[in-house]
Amino acid sequence: xxxxxxxxxxxxxxxxxxxxxxxxxxxxxxxxxxxxxxxxxxxxxxxxxxxxxxxxxxxxxxxxxxxxxxxxxxxxxxxxxxxxxxxxxxxxxxxxxxxxxxxxxxxxxxxxxxxxxxxxxxxxxxxxxxxxxxxxxxxxxxxxxxxxxxxxxxxxxxxxxxxxxxxxxxxxxxxxxxxx
Numbered sequence: 001x002x003x004x005x006x007x008x009x010x011x012x013x014x015x016x017x018x019x020x021x022x023x024x025x026x027x028x029x030x031x032x033x034x035x036x037x038x039x040x041x042x043x044x045x046x047x048x049x050x051x052x053x054x055x056x057x058x059x060x061x062x063x064x065x066x067x068x069x070x071x072x073x074x075x076x077x078x079x080x081x082x083x084x085x086x087x088x089x090x091x092x093x094x095x096x097x098x099x100x101x102x103x104x105x106x107x108x109x110x111x112x113x114x115x116x117x118x119x120x121x122x123x124x125x126x127x128x129x130x131x132x133x134x135x136x137x138x139x140x141x142x143x144x145x146x147x148x149x150x151x152x153x154x155x156x157x158x159x160x161x162x163x164x165x166x167x168x169x170x171x172x173x174x175x176x177x178x179x180x
Contacts, residue, residue, distance in 0.1 A: 002043050006031040009038055015065060017058045022047055026062050030069075035176040037143035040069045044076040052085040063094050063138070070142040073174075077167065078136050090138060097137035097172055101149045109135035109168045114153065117163035125166075137172045148173040 002012050009030040016025045028042035044062060047054040055078065066072045080088060090096065098107045110132045112118050112125040119126060137149065152169035156162040 002027050002029055002041060004029065004031045004041065006033050006039075008032075017054075017061055019054055019057055020047060021051070021054070024058065026058075026065065026074075028066060033176070035143070035178070037071060037176065038069075039144070040066055040072040042066060042072065042074040044074065044078075046076070046078045046080070048079050049081075050084075051079075055079060055085060059088065059090070059138075063091055063140075067091075067094075067140065069140075071144050072140045073172065074138045075136065075170070075172070077134050079134055080136070081132055081134075094138055094140045097139050097146055097149050098133065098170070100146055106131070107133045107151060107170075109133055109151065109170065110166070111153075111168065115163065115166060115168065116160070118166040121166055135167055135170055137170060139172075139174075141174065141177075143177055144174045145177050146172070147175050 009032050012027055012029040014025050014027050024045055024047055026042055026044045028040055030038050030040050032038050042062065044058070046058050062074055066074065088096065108131045110118065110125070110130055112122070112130045124130070139146065149170060149172050152171055156164055
């Protein structure tokens, strides 16, 4: 799902990946911030677990498909496990927002040690002591700049029992380059 409080220039569009055994795709739309420099937002859920070659192909397909736009943000559950997939090599000028803003922080969004919901629901995560950075933002920005990214890692309420997901969220902050 994708939504925007900003005026929408082009309605959301789905682009099925050329190779996906799980019917995965790239969902994207263009919005118009007040700066008048349009932004393309995209989200995806890459192929799961044992499909590192498919994930790699899906990353390349995503960046190539949206690469003609000046300012693009891709986010989603990438299912990347660097122990299996290796370090993601994005084509320039694409960058990983977490690595750019917080290079010394592992940024685990799938963390069995810190997420009680995950610890209760996933025998795989418990068995593998999973601490992974599945969720990511990849950006290609000409008219905007990254200012911050943060991990949303708290429960929904004060009881510490209601969690929104087995993944932690991410919040990316960008500013128009002229405002910096």
